[in-house]
Amino acid sequence: MSDSLAVVGAGAAGAAAAYRLRDADRDATVFEKSRGVTGRAATRRRNGCRYDHGANYVTPGDGPVADLVRDLGDDGRHDIAEPVWMFDGAGTVAPGRDSGEPKWTWAAGITQLGKRLLARTDATVRRETRVRSLARTADGGWALTDADGETYGPFGDVLLTPPAPQTADLLAATDWDDERLAAARDAAAAVPYRSVVTAVLHYPFELDREWYALVNTDDDHDVGWLARESCKPGHVPDGESLLVVQMAPDWSATHYDDPDGDQVAAAADRVAALLDDDRLLDPDWTDTQGWRYALPDAAAEREPLSAVADAGLHFAGDWVAGEGRVHAAVESGLDAADRIR
Numbered sequence: 336m337s338d339s340l341a342v343v344g345a346g347a348a349g350a351a352a353a354y355r356l357r358d359a360d361r362d363a364t365v366f367e368k369s370r371g372v373t374g375r376a377a378t379r380r381r382n383g384c385r386y387d388h389g390a391n392y393v394t395p396g397d398g399p400v401a402d403l404v405r406d407l408g409d410d411g412r413h414d415i416a417e418p419v420w421m422f423d424g425a426g427t428v429a430p431g432r433d434s435g436e437p438k439w440t441w442a443a444g445i446t447q448l449g450k451r452l453l454a455r456t457d458a459t460v461r462r463e464t465r466v467r468s469l470a471r472t473a474d475g476g477w478a479l480t481d482a483d484g485e486t487y488g489p490f491g492d493v494l495l496t497p498p499a500p501q502t503a504d505l506l507a508a509t510d511w512d513d514e515r516l517a518a519a520r521d522a523a524a525a526v527p528y529r530s531v532v533t534a535v536l537h538y539p540f541e542l543d544r545e546w547y548a549l550v551n552t553d554d555d556h557d558v559g560w561l562a563r564e565s566c567k568p569g570h571v572p573d574g575e576s577l578l579v580v581q582m583a584p585d586w587s588a589t590h591y592d593d594p595d596g597d598q599v600a601a602a603a604d605r606v607a608a609l610l611d612d613d614r615l616l617d618p619d620w621t622d623t624q625g626w627r628y629a630l631p632d633a634a635a636e637r638e639p640l641s642a643v644a645d646a647g648l649h650f651a652g653d654w655v656a657g658e659g660r661v662h663a664a665v666e667s668g669l670d671a672a673d674r675i676r
């Protein structure tokens with residue numbers, strides 16, 4: 336049986352798994368459908384600004400992530416100094432809710448996490464390669480076929496890290512005559528998700544506040560999260576400000592397919608009212624991103640997923656950990672790598 340390994344997805348979980356197996360002599364190939372890596376921990380550059388429009392920062396959690404992040408080097412990494420405050424449905428802003436743990440970010444953007452992990456491996460990273468199906472091979476391995484019909488493998492082990500609904504789709508497109516397959520697919524398909532619409536609002540003036548971000552605490556506001564990207568060194572030039580606004584899950588579900596202009600107008604309207612500043616009604620440029628599978632609301636049932644491990648099929652990601660956080664995805668990737676090893 337081949338010792339080669341396929342990792343589907345170069346998000347935090349997939350990159351961490353490849354990193355953990357870097358010394359295992361496993362001939363790893365990472366398949367990533369996008370051009371960039373680190374998945375929902377995503378960064379864009381525009382008009383001299385850099386902004387993290389998915390995950391905002393990485394927290395260490397209480398596992399191995401702190402050591403791992405430090406192993407990746409201090410250069411360009413910052414702990415956001417300003418605190419996270421909170422607000423309620425009535426628009427009252429108040430201090431609090433900052434745990435005091437580090438909020439790590441990188442001057443070059445949060446994608447540095449995945450880039451640095453993968454740079455320390457010998458894995459082949461196939462970007463812009465969307466895996467569409469899997470098939471069991473005669474020798475008990477796995478072949479992967481991409482969206483262009485190209486086939487790769489055989490691989491002795493496959494680690495699937497896309498969000499649970501996309502993993503369920505892959506399992507539905509898997510050619511393997513084994514009753515455990517349907518149970519694993521059902522376990523992935525059952526994970527509930529929240530969608531989030533992110534609106535990015537840029538202004539040609541500085542916005543000074545005591546906080547880095549505001550989080551809504553009573554689920555009674557159209558905005559769920561609002562962050563000042565200028566608190567991240569290297570992201571926003573002096574004299575400008577850029578707000579990353581994550582609309583609340585209810586609002587996002589209702590308005591997910593609205594035109595971009597309507598989404599940013601709603602975000603600017605709510606933010607101007609919340610911060611009591613009419614200048615914020617009129618950003619000079621904007622951006623949006625819809626995250627259909629933003630945050631898993633529960634963990635997948637474990638047993639059906641682990642039941643296929645002896646056939647070389649493995650799973651990792653925030654939905655396996657049951658927590659929509661970068662550190663949880665990283666830990667899940669490290670755990671999967673240890674099991675594969």
Ligand SMILES: Cc1cc2nc3c(=O)[nH]c(=O)nc-3n(C[C@H](O)[C@H](O)[C@H](O)COP(=O)(O)OP(=O)(O)OC[C@H]3O[C@@H](n4cnc5c(N)ncnc54)[C@H](O)[C@@H]3O)c2cc1C
Pocket residue numbers: 343344345346347348349366367368369372373374375376388389390391392393394464465466467496497498501505531533581626628629630651652653654658659660661662664
């Ligand atoms: C708006 C938003 C804000 C957030 N804020 C924070 C935060 O501040 N702090 C925090 O810790 N967490 C935050 N999170 C959660 C965090 O981003 C995720 O928990 C974490 O990034 C998940 O990592 P993952 O590797 O499990 O999945 P993903 O990042 O989704 O990675 C999966 C990868 O698989 C790829 N893929 C999917 N299908 C295929 C296919 N068929 N073939 C090849 N590749 C495929 C995807 O392109 C992606 O790169 C936020 C998430 C969102 C959406």
